[in-house]
Amino acid sequence: MRTIEVHDLQKTFSSRQGWFGARKVERALDGVSFHVDEGETYALLGPNGSGKSTLIRILATLLLPDGGRVRVLGRPLPGGEAEVRRRIGRVSVDAAFYKKLSARENLLYAAQFYGIEPTAAGKKALGILERLGLEPRRFHDPLEEMSRGMQQKIAIARALLHDPPLLLLDESTTGLDPASKREVQRFLEELRAERGTTILLTTHDMDEAERLAARIGFLARGRLVAEGEADELKQEAGAADLEEAFIRRTGEGFAPAAAGEAV
């Protein structure tokens, strides 16, 4: 069964400089098609501005597509937002928290959206955080006093509080120190093995994509230029590693996108 189905997805953004400036149109997604099977981990690789976050936002019901077909957990988008929101977890590159609130308060706030009883939510969150290597005593500290790595671990705990069958990870390990990154990656592997959670992750990190994902898609300038298993992608491009394969297939490296390019 397919957990995510995307066909010919289109998304453009337009903006105007000042009140009377010329309208600038940016094509963020240009006919993207792919699918993710139930229980599979799929990685989207692409530089900044390639459209990864736009794609995740559409799947997370935060953006409306301009064209194409999207189904998440069997529900069409737009249309099935209510059901999809109940059954997905999302971790974004910027851990979206109330920084003055403690980890406990942030997590209990989130748990109540899913009708989870506070004591059960607290216990569950602590269990996840311990597995991610966070000391339980930090549970009561305000988020603003925590490192980015700790905040990301709490974001992961929050995304898993309601046992979602689908996890959307948008550059969730970007900026983490190597030890924290390994802890998160190990946890994601365990999660897939224990619960069969389907994971769609976007990343710049070739090693992470290769380690976690069964299949990888190359996204460049809003287009999915190649997809397959890591070895297939390298073999097809005649490359020694994924980065080289990416450069050969897309003609670009992992430098940030210039202004005006897709987001």
Next chain:
Amino acid sequence: MIPAFLRPLWAFVFRDFHLTRRYFSWVVVFTFYALVSSATIALIGVAAGDERLTLTLVLGVLLWSFLSAMFQEISNSISYERWEGALEYTFMAPVHRLTHLLGVSLFAVAYSVVRTIVIMVGLLFFVHLSFAGANLWGVLVASVAFMGLGLVAAILPVLSPENGAQATNIVQGVLLLVSGIYYPVEVLPAWVQPLSAFSPATYALAAARKLMGLDRPLSEAGTLAGAPLGAVTHELLVLALMGAVLVPLGLWIFGLVELWAKRTGKLKRTG
């Protein structure tokens, strides 16, 4: 113990309570400033040696303190979430927008009531107040209509991440001007006066003044002669009608703006 179906609603009250607790020094500063400015207004009546004027001014500052705090909490709720960087998280949470905005409004009402009580107690240190004979029931009826206005204004920060929060202050300022908080609306220039008919505060004040007996002579005992609730039926009906129109209208407009924001990508944290 909160029933499971009410937990999503309670989540917003829980969040706003803890945020208020964590930003308590700000709350103290804002409340202190509101108290001081309220006292300076009330003392104008004391200086004039006119107890009725003093009570009229005190009623104005208390009602405006309550309504403006509630309006500000609701209309700025989206700005707060944008500042915190949590707007996208809230908009992808599995809660109906009605639940979201009701939760925000519920806390806003509770917060505004407590803040107004604190200001009222503080005013007792500056002016002698006697509400004996006043009918205080119904003074808070305006809150529902103001909630609706707050919901309509809450779309401004969604429409414009850069200027929306400032725009809500303009709406609040216009309400303060046209509602006759400290003066009868009849003293406004003729071209402004028609606007007062559209502000719930105009009717809330008119009703409150009647209920407190500020529009009639003192009783033989020298106390206020507050009118019964029946005397403000017209104002209460207008307020109820405004609430019945503005709350659903606010939610409907909010829904339209949310769709627009999802089409244009305006929910994004940085806009």
